[in-house]
Amino acid sequence: MAKKIGVTMEVGNDGVAVITISNPPVNSLASQIISGLKEKFQEANQRSDVKAIVLTGNGGRFSGGFDINVFQQVHKTGDISLMPEVSVDLVCNLMEDSRKPLVAAVEGLALGGGLELAMACHARVAAPKAQLGLPELTLGIIPGFGGTQRLPRLVGLEKGANMILLSKSISSEEGYKLGLIDALEAESFKQLVLSDTAKALVHVFFAQRATSKVPKVTDVGLKPRPMKKVAVIGGGLMGSGIATALLLSNIRVLLKEINSEYLLKGIKSVEANLKGLVSRGKLTQDKAGKAFSLLKGVLDYTEFKDVDMVIEAVIENIQLKQKIFKEIEEVCPPHCILASNTSTIDLNVIGEKTNSKDRIVGAHFFSPAHLMTLLEIVRTENTSAQVILDLMALGKAIKKVPVVVGNCIGFAVNRTFFPYSQAAHMLVNLGVDLFRVDSVITSFGLPLGPFQLGDLAGHGIGIAVKDIYAKAYGDRMFSSPLTELLLKSGRNGKINGRGYYIYEKGSKPKPDSSVLSVVEESRKLTNIMPGGKPISVTDKEIVEMILFPVVNEACRVLDEGVVIRASDLDVASVLGMSFPSYRGGLLFWADTVGPKYIYERLKRLSETYGGFFKPSRYLEERATKGMLLVKSLNFSFQFVMWQENTVFNHVYRQIY
Numbered sequence: 143m144a145k146k147i148g149v150t151m152e153v154g155n156d157g158v159a160v161i162t163i164s165n166p167p168v169n170s171l172a173s174q175i176i177s178g179l180k181e182k183f184q185e186a187n188q189r190s191d192v193k194a195i196v197l198t199g200n201g202g203r204f205s206g207g208f209d210i211n212v213f214q215q216v217h218k219t220g221d222i223s224l225m226p227e228v229s230v231d232l233v234c235n236l237m238e239d240s241r242k243p244l245v246a247a248v249e250g251l252a253l254g255g256g257l258e259l260a261m262a263c264h265a266r267v268a269a270p271k272a273q274l275g276l277p278e279l280t281l282g283i284i285p286g287f288g289g290t291q292r293l294p295r296l297v298g299l300e301k302g303a304n305m306i307l308l309s310k311s312i313s314s315e316e317g318y319k320l321g322l323i324d325a326l327e328a329e330s331f332k333q334l335v336l337s338d339t340a341k342a343l344v345h346v347f348f349a350q351r352a353t354s355k356v357p358k359v360t361d362v363g364l365k366p367r368p369m370k371k372v373a374v375i376g377g378g379l380m381g382s383g384i385a386t387a388l389l390l391s392n393i394r395v396l397l398k399e400i401n402s403e404y405l406l407k408g409i410k411s412v413e414a415n416l417k418g419l420v421s422r423g424k425l426t427q428d429k430a431g432k433a434f435s436l437l438k439g440v441l442d443y444t445e446f447k448d449v450d451m452v453i454e455a456v457i458e459n460i461q462l463k464q465k466i467f468k469e470i471e472e473v474c475p476p477h478c479i480l481a482s483n484t485s486t487i488d489l490n491v492i493g494e495k496t497n498s499k500d501r502i503v504g505a506h507f508f509s510p511a512h513l514m515t516l517l518e519i520v521r522t523e524n525t526s527a528q529v530i531l532d533l534m535a536l537g538k539a540i541k542k543v544p545v546v547v548g549n550c551i552g553f554a555v556n557r558t559f560f561p562y563s564q565a566a567h568m569l570v571n572l573g574v575d576l577f578r579v580d581s582v583i584t585s586f587g588l589p590l591g592p593f594q595l596g597d598l599a600g601h602g603i604g605i606a607v608k609d610i611y612a613k614a615y616g617d618r619m620f621s622s623p624l625t626e627l628l629l630k631s632g633r634n635g636k637i638n639g640r641g642y643y644i645y646e647k648g649s650k651p652k653p654d655s656s657v658l659s660v661v662e663e664s665r666k667l668t669n670i671m672p673g674g675k676p677i678s679v680t681d682k683e684i685v686e687m688i689l690f691p692v693v694n695e696a697c698r699v700l701d702e703g704v705v706i707r708a709s710d711l712d713v714a715s716v717l718g719m720s721f722p723s724y725r726g727g728l729l730f731w732a733d734t735v736g737p738k739y740i741y742e743r744l745k746r747l748s749e750t751y752g753g754f755f756k757p758s759r760y761l762e763e764r765a766t767k768g769m770l771l772v773k774s775l776n777f778s779f780q781f782v783m784w785q786e787n788t789v790f791n792h793v794y795r796q797i798y
């Protein structure tokens with residue numbers, strides 16, 4: 143009988159998709175298995191009825207790794223293109239970056255590429271006595287699907303290197319003790335579902351769904367109006383990214399600039415964004431061409447007469463924005479939504495000179511706007527419910543996650559994270575090495591440390607908004623001269639190839655040791671090192687000194703009702719700041735640390751280093767009353783355990 147080779151996916155009523163590899167006898171990863179996996183993961187990620195994904199292998203074996211026959215074919219033909227692209231497309235983009243909780247259910251064996259697939263999942267459950275290893279060196283190759291990186295991270299460098307260099311496999315029991323396996327199936331499955339990671343990911347999942355419910359907007363019987371043509375003012379980094387996001391969802395876009403040189407630049411940026419998606423296999427050439435054909439560059443407002451929405455994305459200059467809003471109010475039709483992509487400025491100030499306050503709204507995208515999924519919708523007390531609903535619908539249509547927030551300086555996300563870079567500056571001025579700060583924060587789980595993030599955004603923006611923040615939140619600002627000094631020394635970050643790091647095409651950012659003289663200059667000016675000597679801090683203290691002030695500001699955001707619910711801030715921190723989803727978002731994480739502990743640490747820090755760390759009223763109240771910051775979601779888990787073929791078919795389900 144012919145072998146049944148392929149990848150299947152079954153989605154249960156519980157919303158769990160079970161993806162199964164079938165390639166007897168060891169479920170080796172042949173080309174059709176890899177393409178099948180890509181197809182199924184793509185489908186599972188896209189389907190709204192899929193809430194979580196389980197990856198497993200048929201016949202009691204997870205996978206014996208990449209199909210060794212392919213190596214033989216390559217050796218015979220000399221054709222290396224027979225090797226499929228897996229590491230980025232499948233392992234990183236579709237699996238690791240999947241926003242749906244993804245669990246590997248391992249039985250029998252997970253070797254080579256098999257174990258690498260399991261390690262790309264968010265958690266691993268294994269049956270007792272399963273064999274786990276990376277035996278690639280026995281074949282004269284190295285683990286090629288990211289195992290060299292992921293295994294040492296999970297089991298520690300020494301053990302990881304030992305397993306790879308000696309091709310030594312281990313049992314699932316040992317894997318469990320080392321942290322490679324999160325739970326041993328059957329015995330410990332409940333533990334896994336109740337693990338912090340599972341709780342955090344499930345929290346984010348449901349928190350994200352909750353963002354689409356906005357009282358007095360989504361529950362009053364309004365229907366979103368169609369958005370066929372949108373104008374974007376400003377073709378810079380943000381404007382071109384926003385235009386790209388709209389075009390990708392078949393929305394006609396007018397891109398307006400002030401002169402033909404800037405306009406051409408903006409159009410070229412959109413083209414480059416689309417080409418980037420094509421080269422990464424995320425968009426077909428055809429679709430890119432179609433999207434680009436929907437773009438029209440303009441230098442005046444003539445064609446604004448029939449637009450449904452304008453999104454202003456010019457520099458953060460209050461007078462300029464006020465002028466633009468006055469102009470668009472006059473030229474656009476009365477139904478047209480007047481949105482600003484400002485990241486900081488009060489929308490009431492932007493719309494001050496207009497008579498259209500009900501249709502003024504913030505559409506705050508995150509850079510790069512065609513890739514980042516968060517859309518912060520900022521409403522003022524005058525913004526109409528219809529306008530908010532329309533923007534929410536547009537956000538969803540362009541595959542963003544809209545989170546509706548209130549109007550204040552920095553809104554929910556930038557305001558919450560404004561102490562992030564300030565705390566980092568304080569630490570550096572206190573004598574801590576800046577590259578260490580970045581590395582501690584990335585080990586915590588954020589993709590970029592505060593200094594690399596500053597480099598990426600460009601340091602000019604920090605200076606542009608500094609005064610606005612100082613005016614609003616001056617009582618709790620740490621004023622560091624470091625950014626000014628950095629700019630003075632010709633370092634604007636990635637934009638001009640130099641910041642704290644050196645940026646060269648095709649290579650990773652390299653720490654620039656010559657920036658340390660700039661840091662020294664800043665330390666002299668601030669003169670805050672106790673006794674003129676650098677402070678000594680542990681990695682844990684670095685995390686606390688950087689992230690606890692962020693939690694503190696989040697408490698103020700909650701207290702002032704800037705977000706509808708605390709979990710909105712978790713979603714926003716995950717999607718807007720890439721706060722690790724497996725920690726459940728900023729406030730969920732804060733609750734796992736404990737509001738009381740955070741409060742007491744901040745209190746002590748403020749006694750030593752001043753008002754920047756002063757605990758907020760809200761945090762103090764929660765801490766002293768022994769309350770959590772996020773009102774826990776009222777979900778419980780339901781388990782459906784092993785089925786006869788021992789592929790587990792589990793589910794956790796929200797039961798409100």
Ligand SMILES: C[C@H](O)CC(=O)SCCNC(=O)CCNC(=O)[C@H](O)C(C)(C)COP(=O)(O)OP(=O)(O)OC[C@H]1O[C@@H](n2cnc3c(N)ncnc32)[C@H](O)[C@@H]1OP(=O)(O)O
Pocket residue numbers: 167168170171206207208209210211251253254255256258277278281284285286287289
């Ligand atoms: C990108 C990645 O990092 C690269 C990789 O993954 S490279 C591959 C890494 N994996 C390995 O090296 C595992 C190699 N396989 C083994 O060690 C053993 O076969 C095993 C432990 C999986 C099973 O052992 P055992 O039960 O004794 O069965 P065994 O007779 O060896 O193998 C059964 C059949 O599966 C085949 N097979 C096993 N692993 C395979 C693989 N990875 N690819 C293709 N075929 C494989 C064998 O050739 C054999 O085929 P046959 O029945 O036609 O002779």
